[in-house]
Amino acid sequence: MGSQQLADEYTQLRELLELYPHIVLVGTTGQPPDNYEIEYTLRGYIRENEHSISIGEKHRIRLSLPFGYPHFAPIAKPLTPIFHPDFDPAAIRLADYWQQNPSLPDLILHIGEMICGNVYNLNDPFNQEAAEWYTRHSDQLPLDTISIADIEETGAPLDSLTEDTFAALGLESDDFLEPVKPVTPDDLQQIRDLIDSHKIFTANKLLAEIPDNIDFPDREELQQEISRTLRKTDQLFKLAEQLEDVGKYEEALEVIDNLLTIAPDAPEVDTLRTRIQQSFQVAEIDGISAKKTERLQTARDPAASTPLQRRPLSTGKPFAKISSLPIKPILISIGFLGLLIGAISLYFNDQDLLSESQAQLLKGQLLIDKKQFDAALENLETARSVLSNLTILRFKKSAQEKVISELIASQHLQEGLRGRVFYQGEYIPAGLASAQEELNIMTDQAQIFVGQNKLLESLTLYRQAMKFAAEHNLVKQQSMLNETIQSLELRYALAVAERAEREKNWDEAAAAYRNALTISGNIQTLGSTSDITNRMTAATFRHELDQSKKAFTQSQWKETIRYLEQAQQVITVNPTVVTEKERQDLHRLLINSRLYLTLSTAREAYQQKNWPAAIEEYQNALNLLATEPDSATNMEEESLGKIEKTLLLVKIAQLQEAVVVAENKGDMHTALTHSREILRLIRTSNYQSDPTVKIVGQKINEKIAKSQQIALQNEKIAWLEEHFETIFRANYPTFKGSKLSQPKATFSKKIGNSLIFNLTCLERSQGSTSKLELHYQFDTSSGRWSIYHD
Template identity: 25%
Template sequence: MSVARPQEDETIKELIAYFTDHQFITVTPHSPTNGKEAEVSYQLTGLIEDKEKISLSQHHAILLSIPFGFPLFPPNCKPLTPTFHPDFDPGAICLGNFWTDKTTCAELVEFISRMITGEVYSKENAFNERAAQWYAAHADNFPLAELAQTAIAPSLPEVREDDFSINFDAISLESSPTDEGQATTPDKERGYNLSLLQEYLAQKRFNQLNRELQAIPTESTFNERRSFQQRADKALLVAQKKQKEARLHEENGETQSALDKYRQALEEVSDLYDVKDNIKRLEQAIILEGKKAKNPLPTKESKKQNILGRISPLPTLILFAIISAIIALQFFKDTGRATSATGLYQQCITALERKEFRTAQALCESAQVKSSASSLFYGKKLSSIEAKSKEILLSAQIRQGLTANLSNKKGQDKKSQEKIITFSTVIAQVQTAITNRDWPKTNAGLRQARSIAKTDKEKKILLQTKAEISFYQAHERALTEYKRNGCKSAEPLLQTAQKKAQTLVGSAIEHALQDIRFSLKECAFQQLTEKGEKLYKTASWAQALPIYRDALEKIKDNPLAKQNSAAETENKISKIALYIMIAQGNEAFTNGEWEQAIAAYKRAITNLEGKGLSDPEEDSAMSSKKLKRIILQTEIIQNQQVGENYKEAKLFAQAIKTYQHIAKTIKQSAFAEETAFIQIQEEMSSDLKMLKNEQFVEEKRVALQRQQIDIFLENYPAATPETLLAPKILFIKDEAGKLIYRMEATDTSQNRPLTLVMYYAYNKATDQWQFAPRPEAD
């Protein structure tokens, strides 16, 4: 029994029958003992790769296998020839979104033929990247359908790796060599191929049909040409109208309506490949991405409420206590630093008023050091103290006061005093120029200070000033490059500036460093998201998830992060987690691990409905509905297997109960009115009827078995219960309202064993047993 599908061997038989006498495609069983596999051969022109050499070939073959869970899962397709195609690799063929549970295997085989000729291929996320690059470079040469009707010389021109080019003209229809004396095909004489045109028409490939008709010379007239052209023109006109309507719906934000119109267009004309891309994009938008305008991202407050709602009170209190303790500790540290810096600054002012210049200098320098460290609670106050302390240290008052003190020292001449004052003045001018980012003045002042500096202290001040200039210049270059050209070129400059600040102190330095740190984090975020996006596009969910989590850490509390970056990254993480759960369910389904598959799908539904994804409510419901449908299908297959096992063990009561449970489950589900599940219910009803009949037949067989020895003894007086060996009863058939059974036993009472055979029939109308003649077929 099946889930709304034929048995696998019947699918292969139907596929073979479908392509019997086909002009280009042949389907044969792959193995006489395996009815689930077929070998499909294509006599079509495509590309092959042999030892990195690309050439044309007219023979391509694939192995098509029907998997467990078909048609929910597509047939497995594996190349048997080295076909060179973006979607082919040695182990599999990527079908993209082509397969649905309504697609037939015949449609799949024909779709792969279009892939081989280059009519269909992926331009992004290809299995074979080298082939994708090759196809992109030679897009004008595809499709190769026009080469499919003629034999190609055994020795084909190879494609060199260095130029990636094929001389298609050299192997065109007109120049293909033929065997000596070979007759020219009638199609070539006519200038067109009627069979090929009919095939395009049947497949609704009206774009290709129109191109073929336009290429046929006007003098080549045939009866079907006008009707072919009319049908192509009409279909293309309808499809264009549908596309236009779809675009209008999309512009108005009516995603579902746009998707419906694109699908209608594709039903009219099957080779609208841009429409296929649009359908894929909108399906993803509806099912997974959602329409953000209808479901705005949750606010920080709502997220906070959701998180708190899920956390039990005790852990919340403990967490709150820990956080409060950390904050309190930091507050006390900052308060102590601010109090100390404020006191030192006030003492500096007092000393300055008393004209104790040396003491004032020491106090202001200490205040400057204390206030230079970053603070969570007193940042502005400490920055103000640092700036004021620095202003005093560079002021004329303290410089003159210190100079006056120096003049009182013995041996200190007036010229030396003037140099000290000049040096202090120049350094003050340099600091002002640094603040204003006036680098010409800064460099000029630095050269002047270098010529004046004599003492070790002055030289130390000069080195410190040079280090600050170097840092601020590097900082400015890095941020300018970052704003202009982004991270790629700015990141090395940012790292250089960060290294230059390792020996520097001060709140201004710390603020500049903070800008660099934020910029580097933003660069790291961009790199991680680019890497994550590549993995995301190739469905490498497990590898992408930790990368996006790292990226999220980089932009938390980063003022340079773009608006909504954190929310979008969190949303992406939630989606990846959803995809991982679905992938786990699919893998378990493929392996027949039903309980694990159901559990994974249910986790995915919980994630989709309760984790704050950005899908609109109705789209989330649509995705949830799809997963719930798969869960129901999984439960049906699981219970069918259980029922089949009961049936094989002749436990008919348990089998009937299982099938009744399946029917009840479907009836109570939201999918009971869907065609596929209506068909399953009909199958269940038919199977239940058959099971009950088999149960009745088995019950009568068991009843007859209890009387078998007595019946043999009554009809074979020479036999005894001890001499009757290996008794058995076989049901033969149900004929004319009678159940006919064959009874056998071996009698060993004579010199040699004798097989005794009797036929007994149960009359269902009279509920009576009687002897029956031997059936003709037995």
């Protein structure tokens, strides 16, 4: 969840807790908060010590929002010794509730219901002792209730009819806008199997595709296991690159083998392995060349390594004995031996010469390979000149000399002596080949970055390569590099745009798409301008849609509708840039925004007691839903019913106001007519059994009965004042000649079926005035009048 969403949730939580004085947010950490400390002032069981359970009034818990929230439920820990089946000292069971209702404010209220014993689970409890206690004391539960703070009454008659029903509609969230895609057990098992076979990256991709609002028991465990392995593979990947940089190729390859053992589907590993193997092979070749050079040097100077061993010419016998030996045969033998030794000496000398020639030949070949052509020619000439000193083995001269002459006359050496080398199928100047070789090293490294999706680093190297090619007049390479750079710039611009879209940075996304359009105009073969235009149109659509959702969340209905209508215009011009689902989502969100605007307008009229306007807007809301059956289907039946019920209550409020006005004017007949109309509305509605509506009906019935009683009293008072002379003269015959005036009748009391009235008038006779008074009663059962005596 992003920082702004966390901040909005914190604001909603504070506003909610203002309605619940018994639940207090005592502390938070993080900006925006990701840890909450909540205090409940409720009656709930606590453990005072090992053997004592009592009822406490104050309880505290801490809520921590984990990585992956709201996909993963908050972690709750009691800070006071709450004694409850779903509480243990380190945790509170919340996962099941969170799966059904992932709302932090509702969760805090739910924990309060748990504390006071209104909610508890006896199946597989965290605290078995608490479960047994709650079972034994279930008749005492709940110990308390969570209630909204009392709202001050205004004293107006209408306020007793109903509370502000709009706030209770439950339409504030747009959870119903996007139906949740079901996840089957086979999908989850596939992820688990991939993890078991160490295909971590594939498993991570599939897990990320499951929406955050879909939870399952071991999701957090799977995510943690995947995260641990991903961190390990990242460490091994970096270690292998570091070992490669310092030339420890065998160790680097061993690290790569370990990486593939824990994550054989890790991306880019094969590329890294191939690169290290190639570097290792090059290093081995360099080592072999050094040893070969050493052997050649040894072959050229064999005396330095193995001195010639010659046998002595005499046995060391005393000269005195020679005189007795046959001199001539001995001298002949000595002469033959001398010749033999000479021949052997010449043979070994020729062998040394051949070895030296061969060594110079091999060295010349190596120098040619190293492109040291002048030194190579010198060594080859030395090899050929040495052959002129052969004696006994002179017959081997021609073959060796032919090999040397062919090598000296070879095109490779002759071109090299002229400063040209064989490069990519042709002989070119050595400086140019060296420049191309260096250029290839730069482009190869750049291509490695491309393979690693490091586009910016790759572009930097390719631009350096372009500058290098220009400096060394590599025209052909410049053309190819320019095409590659433009292709990568387009790719990078699109990557920047896509990243900005994911981050919902729409201005950056639009700028990146415009840049991509500019680039694509220069490289028609590398990308489709229309495709980029479509992407930019889609980004504009999603920008408007995202802005509308933000406004929707903030209940800014007019702004929401404006953004949605702009998004509708975008896809009207180019309808193929978005999916059918996105078009349906847009339409559904637009309908619901219009619905909420209508309800908001109705609410304002309701609060201002502008009953006709409120009735019209609530009726418009119902009409809108009637014309959009899909929206009505997606809306919860309870919410739809609340709108209908609110409309009924507003109509009742309008009639009740008319009742009050008629009563103030003393027009009881009109008041009764309006009251009976209220009862008719209730009887013909679908909510006559609703508790709120039923209470209203009861009050109206009581009011009608009272009004009928008052109307009857007024009717009898009028009759008494109209017939007062007849009544007084009939009951007081002595006043037959007097003048009677100013009659006044008042209701006194009711006894049984009799209504008792007090009737007075003024009697004037012979210049004096007196007040006459009598008590008269009307029997409602018989309909007769008579004098009443106390």
